[in-house]
Amino acid sequence: MVSIREVAAAAAVSVGTVSNVLNSPDKVSPATVARVQAAIDELGFVRNDAARQLKAGRSRSVGLVVLDVGNPFFTDIARGAGARAAEHNLTLLLGTSDDDPQRERSYIDAFDEQRVFGLLVSPVGDDFDRLTALRQRGTPVVLVDRDGSGTDFDSVAVDDIAGGTLAVEHLAAIGRRRIAFVGGPPELRQVRDRLQGARNALAAVPDAKLEVISTPTLTVLAGRAVGEQIRDRPASRRPDGIFCANDLVAIGVLQALALMGDVMVPGHIALVGYDDIEFARSAVVPLTSIRQPSFEIGSTAIDLLLRATENAGRHPRHVLFQPELVTRLSTQA
Structure with missing residues (x-):
């Protein structure tokens, strides 16, 4: 396994600079990013995400649980969320509940075990106990395709x-x-x-x-x-x-x-x-x-998730788009 120190030596930069290129490339000059990326490609470096997760306390992955991934509406939501997540160096992980509450709970638990950055979920029913527990442990949750007015969760949906x-x-x-x-x-x-x-x-x-x-x-x-x-x-x-x-x-x-x-x-x-x-x-x-506006629903969900991580204790925000005939x-x- 190639180490981060070997990448730093090959690129003639510090270990901290390589870390910034991997996690916050906007903090590094484009020329340095290119030099570090060339060293990564040449050496075949693959970072140990599990170790990074343990150190940071959470991953750079966002979980998304939809009702039916076979429905193009939810596919477009995932595309919108994935595109906006990538802009912030986040990776989208997708699961489908198939309208099954038990399967939904299994995905929520699996994403919790992975210490995801946050969770987007289109819930099957009205039992939010698991989502509440997840949020209390520090993982932000956004309801997608569900108006969360009257709840403590951020939400984005259509009327x-x-x-x-x-x-x-x-x-x-x-x-x-x-x-x-x-x-x-x-x-x-x-x-x-x-x-x-x-x-x-x-x-x-x-x-x-x-x-x-x-x-x-x-x-x-x-x-x-x-x-x-x-x-x-x-x-x-x-x-x-x-x-x-x-x-x-x-x-x-x-x-x-x-x-x-x-x-x-x-x-x-x-x-x-x-x-x-x-x-x-x-x-x-x-x-x-x-x-x-399915694509916009997905991208807005990521925006709400980022807002939640940056402003702990703020009031939830509920975005409600208007439909069009x-x-x-x-x-x-």
């Missing part, structure tokens, strides 16, 4: 109640009156808030009805199963507008309806998704969706 309201107001504005909300599980705060927004919108439309169809997951397959059920109903019992809790579910519903030529989108059923992932605009029928063919006349 999902407003998003649900936008979606169903749009369906009502184009004349749809038999509206179905499709999504689940209901334990997810995001699902509950989007449904509440849908109900708020229809409260102002007396002749409209809302049907709630719960799904076990927010996946394409879950949406396809619901779409098949709706497709098999008599025409008089089908909704004429569907609002899905995310775009993956909406794409599944669209796939099921598109398999049969007698149920047309948007002719018979107008369809709205949520998140505005890339697949929404490239679907066989481009999907109207509620846009969330993006209309496409799935709701056009």
Whole structure:
């Protein structure tokens, strides 16, 4: 194993300068950074992160636990967080709970054992005991895709109640009156808030009805199963507008309806998704969706984490972005 002293000797600098190049390169001149990096590359030096962690008390890694890494919305959040973390010499470690509270707890414990710099988490439920204990041990925690108002945690999210309201107001504005909300599980705060927004919108439309169809997951397959059920109903019992809790579910519903030529989108059923992932605009029928600034959510989460490490004891900050309705063919006349 090549030591840091050997790198310093090869670059003709002090051990402290090599340490600064590795941990705080902004403190070192570009020419010196280049000389030290050349020595590192030539000697094949790999620093002992475990030893550095023990000395510093925590690592330069940030843990991120999302609900579903297969959902492009969370992938974009991770990209935003990773890009901002890299600007501060931090590395992002990603885990997915798959909407499973036990798996979420396992990731929190694993990141705690690694003494991560901080933790970003999109929580499955409302039990924050582990997160509270983690923060009390000195590790900052930021809630992601969850409004933390009323808690002691920093948070960054989108106003999902407003998003649900936008979606169903749009369906009502184009004349749809038999509206179905499709999504689940209901334990997810995001699902509950989007449904509440849908109900708020229809409260102002007396002749409209809302049907709630719960799904076990927010996946394409879950949406396809619901779409098949709706497709098999008599025409008089089908909704004429569907609002899905995310775009993956909406794409599944669209796939099921598109398999049969007698149920047309948007002719018979107008369809709205949520998140505005890339697949929404490239679907066989481009999907109207509620846009969330996913990349900005991730980068803002890192900003809040850094703020928490620099200002211990400050009041938590809650960043709440506003959603945007993006209309496409799935709701056009």
